[in-house]
Amino acid sequence: MLNVTNLSHNFGSYWALKNCSFSLKKGEFLLLTGSSGAGKTTLLRLLYASLPVMRGKVNVAGYDLKNLPARQIPNLRRSVSVVFQDFKILPYRTVYQNVAMALEVRGLNQIHIDRRVRAVVRGLGLEPRINTLCGELSGGEQQRVAVARSVVVNPKILLADEPTGNLDEELAARMMGIFKQFHMHGTTVVLATHSSELVRMHPEARQLRLEHGKIVAANWRGAQIFSEKIKEVHS
Ligand SMILES: Nc1ncnc2c1ncn2[C@@H]1O[C@H](COP(=O)(O)OP(=O)(O)O)[C@@H](O)[C@H]1O
Ligand SMILES: [Mg+2]
Known part of the structure; x- marks a missing residue:
């Protein structure tokens, strides 16, 4: 469903992602962790074709993003839904x-x-709040609208960038419940978070940790840890 091979991405001379490789099967649930600046948003943007793949390979829901013609992007986005960090609601x-x-x-x-x-x-x-203008909602409510908008289409893949960031514990748990429900119905979920609390609460999820653009830890065999890769290259 999702295959990332030797993916690197730079902004000018700065490498925000370095040689990342991992894959997820249909219906898997991934928590993408790492502190601010680790490269989480960059990785999600690449998976959504909002940044071009320049180095490495990315296949999402059967689309080869490296060679994806612009006219195919709307088709990709019919399968892949995103909850943006800044909501993007009207x-x-x-x-x-x-x-x-x-x-x-x-x-x-x-x-x-x-x-x-x-x-x-x-x-x-x-x-x-269903008939309230979104501009009048609190940050946490707007965030839930953003989630509602992305899950309502029943995507094959759901990407969410810090979707519990503005929520209190109870709402965060409720939102996780919603993601879990979709995951249970076969949606592949990638959720970026810097919250170690969230990770602790969901030990059953696939976990992948980024640091300075490198995969430094993962809890399943579908991901390649950067240092192991380097060892392999040199051995
Ligand atoms: N459009 C951009 N132009 C230049 N640098 C960027 C851009 N987007 C992200 N970066 C840099 O790439 C690094 C990773 O950022 P990001 O992917 O947003 O991290 P995270 O989401 O984990 O906080 C940061 O150092 C950030 O400043
Ligand atoms: Mg981010």
């Missing part, structure tokens, strides 16, 4: 409108859209 639209929009562009019928939107909004505890 402040002058209501919660309902923001969430429904993701389905409207796919041409689903109104009854179906309505049912799906209400179910997801309810699941995230946003029902009392």
Whole structure:
């Protein structure tokens, strides 16, 4: 479902990712950890084709991102949904409108859209705010709208950048519950977080730790630790 091989990425002379390799099967749940600046957002942006793959190989949901023509990007994004760190929701639209929009562009019928939107909004505890303009919501509520909008389309792969960052413990746990539910239904989830608490609470998840752009730790065999790779190269 997701294959990353020797992926490196630079911004000018700065290498934000160095030789990263890992793969995830359909339905696996990955916690991508590492302190601020480690390269988590850069990695997610590459997986979503919002940054071009320059070094290495990336295959996401069957798309080879290195050779992906621009006209294929909308197709990729039908399979891959993202919760951005900065939400990217529309402040002058209501919660309902923001969430429904993701389905409207796919041409689903109104009854179906309505049912799906209400179910997801309810699941995230946003029902009392459904007709509120998003600009009037708190940071935590906006974050939940962003999550609602990305899960409502039933993506094959869900990428989430620090989605629990602005939430108190109870809401964070509830949001994790939602991600878990999708994962249970076969969605592959990659969740970036700098919270060690979250990692401690989900020992069953695949975990991959980035430091200065390198994979320094992982808890499954589908990932290659940077130093092991170097040893291999030199042995
Ligand atoms: N567009 C950019 N231009 C220049 N440097 C960037 C850009 N995006 C990220 N970086 C740098 O790459 C490194 C990794 O950033 P990022 O992927 O955002 O880390 P994280 O999400 O783990 O905090 C940081 O040092 C950051 O300053
Ligand atoms: Mg980040």
